[in-house]
Each structure stands twice: as structure tokens, then as C-alpha cells.
Amino acid sequence: MTDFKFVPVNSRSHPVSASVHANTIPNRLIQFNLFFSPYSVNTVTNRGEKKSKGLLNNLYVDLTSPVKSKPPAAVVTTAAPSVTTAKKTIALVIGIEYIQYASTGQLDQLPGCIYDTSVIVNLLTNRLGVNKSDITVMTDNLDPSSPLYPSKANMETQLLNLLASVQATKEAVDVWITYSGHGSRVEATNAGEEDGKNSVIVPADFLDNGFITNYYIVTQFLEKLPSTTNVNIVFDCCNSGTTADLQYVFSSYNSTGVKENNNKVSANVFYLSGCRDTQESESVEVDSKSKSAAKSINRALQHYCPISRQLVWRGALTYAFQSTLESANVGSSRKIKANTMLRSIQNFLSSKGYDQNPEISLSKNVPLSAVYFPL
Numbered sequence: 001m002t003d004f005k006f007v008p009v010n011s012r013s014h015p016v017s018a019s020v021h022a023n024t025i026p027n028r029l030i031q032f033n034l035f036f037s038p039y040s041v042n043t044v045t046n047r048g049e050k051k052s053k054g055l056l057n058n059l060y061v062d063l064t065s066p067v068k069s070k071p072p073a074a075v076v077t078t079a080a081p082s083v084t085t086a087k088k089t090i091a092l093v094i095g096i097e098y099i100q101y102a103s104t105g106q107l108d109q110l111p112g113c114i115y116d117t118s119v120i121v122n123l124l125t126n127r128l129g130v131n132k133s134d135i136t137v138m139t140d141n142l143d144p145s146s147p148l149y150p151s152k153a154n155m156e157t158q159l160l161n162l163l164a165s166v167q168a169t170k171e172a173v174d175v176w177i178t179y180s181g182h183g184s185r186v187e188a189t190n191a192g193e194e195d196g197k198n199s200v201i202v203p204a205d206f207l208d209n210g211f212i213t214n215y216y217i218v219t220q221f222l223e224k225l226p227s228t229t230n231v232n233i234v235f236d237c238c239n240s241g242t243t244a245d246l247q248y249v250f251s252s253y254n255s256t257g258v259k260e261n262n263n264k265v266s267a268n269v270f271y272l273s274g275c276r277d278t279q280e281s282e283s284v285e286v287d288s289k290s291k292s293a294a295k296s297i298n299r300a301l302q303h304y305c306p307i308s309r310q311l312v313w314r315g316a317l318t319y320a321f322q323s324t325l326e327s328a329n330v331g332s333s334r335k336i337k338a339n340t341m342l343r344s345i346q347n348f349l350s351s352k353g354y355d356q357n358p359e360i361s362l363s364k365n366v367p368l369s370a371v372y373f374p375l
Contacts, residue, residue: 047110047182047237047274047281047315089174091124091135092162093117096150096181096204099140106207112283112313114139116180116236119314119322124176127325128374129332136162140204150181152203155212159221172228174375180315182206183237185277190215199243199277201235218245218263222363225267230375233271236315238280244271246361250368251276253343257365269363270338270375272345274317275356282316282354317358320348330373339368 095117102109117137124130136158138150147154159177166173182202190198200211222244225231235243242249246269248257274281324344328336342360349356360368 047113047180047283087172087174088169089124089128089130089134089176090162090165091130091176091178092138092158093120093124093135093176094138094150094155094179094181096140096202098182098204100144100204101207110182110283111285112315113180113236114141115313116315116318117178119318120178120234123322123325127331130176144204150203151205152209152212155201155203156216156220159217163221163224166225166229172226172230175225175229175231176233176374177231178234178236180236180318183235183240183243183274183281184211185239186211186213188213188215197277199239199241199245201237201243214243214245217243218265222246222265222267222269223263225265225269227266227268229267231267231269232374233269234317234321235271236274236281236317236321238275239277240273240275240281241277241279241359242361243273244269244361246271246363248362248365250338250342250360250362251357253339253346253368255368257362257367259365260361265363267363268375269361270371270373271361272317272321272342273359273361274315276359279356281356283313284316284319284352284354286312286314286319316349316352316354316356317345320345320358323348335372335374337369338371338373341373342368 095113095115097110097113098107099109101107117139121132121135121137124135125132136148138148138155138158140150142149144151147157162175162177166175179201184200184202185197186200188196188198198213198215200213202211203209222231233244237243242260245261245263246265247259247261247263249260250257324341325336327344328334328340330336338360342358345358349358362371
């Protein structure tokens with residue numbers, strides 16, 4: 001007889017009250033959707049934020065008509081060699097699972113985000129040669145009094161510290177910023193948003209102190225960077241298509257960049273989103289030991305699984321991002337074309353049935369086929 005354990009599943013678009021039961025389906029986000037995958041993905045949930053118990057009254061998430069365009073079937077991961085100079089690289093890596101609010105029953109914990117930070121740090125240090133001492137990691141399993149606890153104030157402080165470090169360095173600096181957690185959209189208070197919404201990332205204390213908007217990210221950080229700076233940004237969260245608020249957005253590997261705004265960012269910035277603005281990014285539960293076919297439950301409130309499985313929660317985008325870089329053997333002296341990378345990531349996610357389409361945004365109007373990642 002197989003032993004089972006109970007595993008709660010939390011929605012990254014819908015923080016579910018602890019009082020909601022498995023047989024309750026308040027909306028389509030938590031309906032059960034079973035499918036089988038040739039990979040070791042077991043469970044899917046999503047990384048967005050929506051109304052819960054009246055706490056998030058100013059949030060907006062367009063979930064009624066998600067974009068579900070599929071990328072081409074072929075996967076191409078051919079990388080092009082590109083010798084890099086020994087420039088200094090500094091990184092800010094953030095993962096938030098909302099542990100504090102989960103402990104009080106206000107929200108369910110969002111699994112996989114802290115694990116994502118370990119994946120990114122490993123890629124930066126072992127594959128791209130970044131010194132670990134130059135990487136700042138913020139996770140909410142730290143004491144809330146720590147300066148590295150990802151509260152809104154601390155996250156903004158670390159962004160400004162990153163900016164000050166770049167500005168204080170005479171030589172050109174490469175910058176990495178990654179975020180894994182909730183994302184959403186709120187009513188914009190600034191001009192320039194055609195749909196009247198700001199995309200936001202969601203700090204660990206957002207119920208008390210609010211969000212960090214795309215407007216803040218571009219005006220207080222990106223626009224102030226020197227033109228010699230190369231910036232690589234990866235946000236694994238819902239509604240993240242334009243969270244970096246860059247001018248040119250590419251929705252597919254062979255598309256032309258669509259001009260979204262007139263923000264003037266002189267630095268060379270590359271942004272990879274988890275999905276489009278109107279979509280959700282998923283968390284997946286991976287059987288890291290067997291690598292065999294496994295059942296997936298999409299956006300379920302709860303499920304059961306054998307305790308013998310080696311289960312690891314992680315972000316679907318981070319999973320696809322890691323797989324693509326490793327398959328293409330991207331490293332400190334080897335890069336991958338941006339169009340090739342986007343095609344590979346979209347195909348990876350589509351092959352597992354995830355309705356999320358990552359996009360690339362650039363600060364300069366350059367064809368993706370002429371851009372090599374990382375910058």
C-alpha cells in the first residue's frame with residue numbers, strides 16, 4: 001500500500017483563503033485540469049495576485065481572455081560563440097514565497113520561488129563566472145529584520161544600492177536582476193500607460209506596504225544607469241510582459257519589436273518575462289529523481305502525491321530558462337542568440353501544456369536575431 005502525504009497547492013494568481021476546500025471551485029483559476037507529460041512535471045500553480053478576502057481591492061488581472069498563441073514546434077538551441085571581456089558583474093536575485101502571510105492564514109505560501117534563486121545563483125556562478133560575493137540574494141525565509149528580507153523598502157534599497165555601485169564604478173559593469181514571486185497589475189497613477197494599468201512585482205509585505213511598479217523600476221533605476229551598462233533581467237511572475245517598461249517588446253522569436261512607450265533608457269537592457277501582461281506564470285512540481293512520466297494537476301487547491309517521490313517546486317520560466325542555457329552550453333565565453341533563446345523557452349513551456357508565452361523586451365530597437373544573451 002502506498003503512503004501519501006497532503007500537499008497544499010497555492011495559486012500564483014489567486015491567493016486562496018485557508019477556509020476554501022478542495023471541492024470548492026470559485027473561479028476557473030482553480031479548476032482541475034489533468035494531463036500527462038513526458039517530463040517529470042507533477043503539479044502546476046500560478047504566480048499571480050488577485051483579490052482575496054477584500055484585501056486586494058485595487059488589483060486587476062485580466063483572466064477572462066488569456067492569449068494562448070503557441071510557438072513553432074521546432075526547438076533550436078544553437079548558440080553562437082562570443083568572447084566576453086572580464087567586466088565586473090553584479091546581481092540582485094529575489095525569491096518570495098509569502099511565508100509571513102501564510103503563517104497567519106492570510107495567503108497560502110507560494111512554492112518554488114526560493115528554489116528559483118538557487119537555480120539562478122548556480123547559473124551565474126558556475127556557468128557565467130560571476131563571483132558569489134557580487135550576488136545579493138533576498139528571500140523571505142530570512143528574519144524580517146534582515147536587510148535582505150524582501151520587504152518593499154528593502155527591495156527598493158537594494159535596487160538603489162545596485163545603482164550606486166554601477167555609478168561609482170569607472171569601468172563598464174554588467175548587471176543581473178531576477179525576481180521570482182507574485183506579479184499583478186494595478187491602476188496606474190502615472191501617465192504613459194495606454195491601458196491605464198501598471199505591472200507590479202509583489203514584495204513580501206505587500207498587504208501592509210504595497211507593490212513595486214514598473215514605473216518605479218524604469219524611472220528610479222533603469223533610466224539612471226550609465227549608457228555603458230549591460231543589464232539582464234528575468235522576472236518569473238504573472239502579468240510580467242512589460243514589468244521592465246522598456247520601449248520595444250518582442251512577443252515571438254521572429255516578430256518585430258513593438259514600441260510600447262517612450263521611456264528613455266540609455267543602458268543596454270534585456271528583459272525576459274514569465275508571460276504576457278494578460279497571462280499567468282506557473283509554478284511546477286518536478287520529480288527530480290525519477291525523471292519519469294508523471295501526472296500534472298493544473299491550478300488545483302490541493303492534491304495528494306506519494307511521499308517516495310523527490311518533489312521540487314520551481315518556476316516554469318526559470319525551469320525553461322535553465323534548460324535552454326544548459327542545452328546551448330551558454331557560459332562565460334559562449335552566448336545564445338535572443339531569438340533562438342525565446343523560441344526554445346516558448347517551445348519548452350508549450351510542450352508541457354503551459355499557457356504562458358514569455359516575451360523579450362529591449363531598451364534599443366534591435367532585431368532579436370542580432371542580440372546575444374547574456375548582454
